[in-house]
Amino acid sequence: GGGLYWPNFFSPDQKGFNQPILMAYTASFGGGFSATLAAQSPGTVGASGGGTDIAGPNNTYGGQRWPDVVGQLHYKSGWGEAQVSGVLHDVNLAANGLSGANGYPPILGGNFGCGLGAVALLGSAVTCDSQHTQTGWGIDAGVKFNLPQFGAGDVIGLTGSYTKNAVWYSGIPDGMWGENGQVNGNGQPMYVADAFFNPLTNQWSNPEAWSIAAWAKHNFNPQWAISAEASYAELNWSNMGGGCNLLGFGCGIAQGIQGPLSPRSKSWIVGGAVDWNPVVNLNFEFELMYQGTTQETPSGFLGTVYNIGGPGGAVFVPGDWKGNSNGFAGRLLITRNF
Template sequence: MKLVKSLLLGSAAGIAAVAGAQAADLPSRKAAPVEYVRVCSAYGAGFFYIPGTDTCLRVGGRVRAEYTIGSRYGDTNDGYGSRSRGRLNVDARTATAYGTLRTFFRYELTVSSGFYNSTVGGNQGIVSPGAGRSNAAVAAGGLTSNSTASNLDLAFIQFGPITAGRAQSFFDFYANDWTFSTVRTADSRLNLLAYTATFGSGFSATISLEDRITGTGGRENGVVSPGGASTLLGTNFPDVVASLRVDQGWGSAQLSAALTQRSVNNVALGVRNEDEWGFAVQGGVKVNLPMLAAGDALFLQAAYADGALGYLGWGGAFGSGRILAQGAQLTVNDISVDVFGNTKTATGWSVVAALRHFWTPTLRSELVASYSELKLGYVPGQPGGPGRGCPSA
């Protein structure tokens, strides 16, 4: 019996050895290496490495729904408006031997109706009588007019001290940082080419060439004259903007200035003036108020412009109160030509204050106010003529 058991065990061992040898002869199949997404902490929260590269990427955005009600400005207008907006942000950064190479773009899609669709110069605070229900739309059973807009808000490259592309103007300081509605202030994204020098301790200085025609918010304004015969001539170079800025633990401060050409031609009056210039200066300070609550801060800003009212946030047309309700709009122009052929630049100033307070870490309030006053030159059809003041809050 013991002999039989020994033979059986020996046979089993022999079979196991043969099976092991055959398994070793089979081709092996190794698992493909897994590319895990790694967190990139070099540039702040939300960045991750694109697999297989040294580039850090952050993808973000927001969705916004907004509604407003007010007075109807005509029989074809509605007394309300709505707006929906989707925003996508993509931020990519790569460390190089010559500094960080950054590319950033922000794209927006917006659908607006009513008040939002009939604003003047895109300013939600100024609503013109606007385009209401058209006869064709009413006949077809359609609703009041609406609009769908796409907007490349930002698209720039930063490489060391160089910024190129569509970016926030380096003239701007409080650029509606805390509010959806447009406060009358310098706030423009435009095509530019800038160089920024840093000096340590949070100090920096920037010189920027900016194409105001491509800007949002306050833009280049035109020229007005009797009969509307005047035009602005082309410029030889973009606007020149310079700024000096400091960012430290207590907050931030900035002093900025801009220079622009304002050449005029009026064939009817025989006026051709290529020596007109416009300029603007602005100073602002942001003070952090952690003694009230974490994240609290106060903005104070003042600006003055001569022949460059776009740097105060004025662009296109404006109106207020009864004049606007009756369907009239007063055009704002940087320069005017009177009936005698004399040219005159428009001047103006503005002040802005903004306070943010956190009631809880997730609940906050912003209180924002602005005031601006203009002194225009020749204003066709308006009482007072040259030098008429035009306040706006």
């Protein structure tokens, strides 16, 4: 996975920047078959990637309890290669600012605990279920075909993944420039996390995410090559009892119960690259990609709060959900090897 060039399509590759700290054993069976079992760090690895623990903006990662356990079966032959892999991923999160019976910060002179019985008007508070541990998992499979009959080095490939509570392994956080559905800050990002907590219902929501991607490269001659890439991803929140963000959206009791996280987000990326090698060890590479993202309006959504903390103060616009975004991104890379 990971695509042929810098801006990724949706794919949970662990090459280069995403390389984790790991211990692994690979057994080769002959005939092109091999299998690998690995224990991998889910945390950040310095400058080598953000890790596979995705807490989201409203949660805090609670620390590593056990590593990601990854298994892989690989086959390689003259026609190409194929692979299937799976992961078990530890989810260990705490909801920001919520512990014990305190619940939400004071609102309108009161204090929300957790769950419907904790509404300040009733003068009660229920202990918040703000600590969450769970085992997430994911599967991934891909195939690549060599096409020498069309040109030396020509390839075509297809890959896909499916995850529950292990959203990094869906490839969504790495798509395009890693902006979760935005392009250069255009639009509202998809809410990407391994789980999400709503204190008004005292429940956690769980993400189900999947992606599929395809790519091809054709070499016209040693000097010129062209590549094409395309991918599609979806993120679905299975338990929409969670998701009220008082600072990000207009929020009421009914909305808090139903949850204003988009229940279904989908995004697609298409693009390509042109390579020109005029002389040995000199390469000009131009990449251009386009991404479009659509997020369904949350059930119970009331509106959007704009200009928080800005000149003129906050403005509430009823029913104004910004669920669509799109844009281009490109790069020109010139490489000279000595």
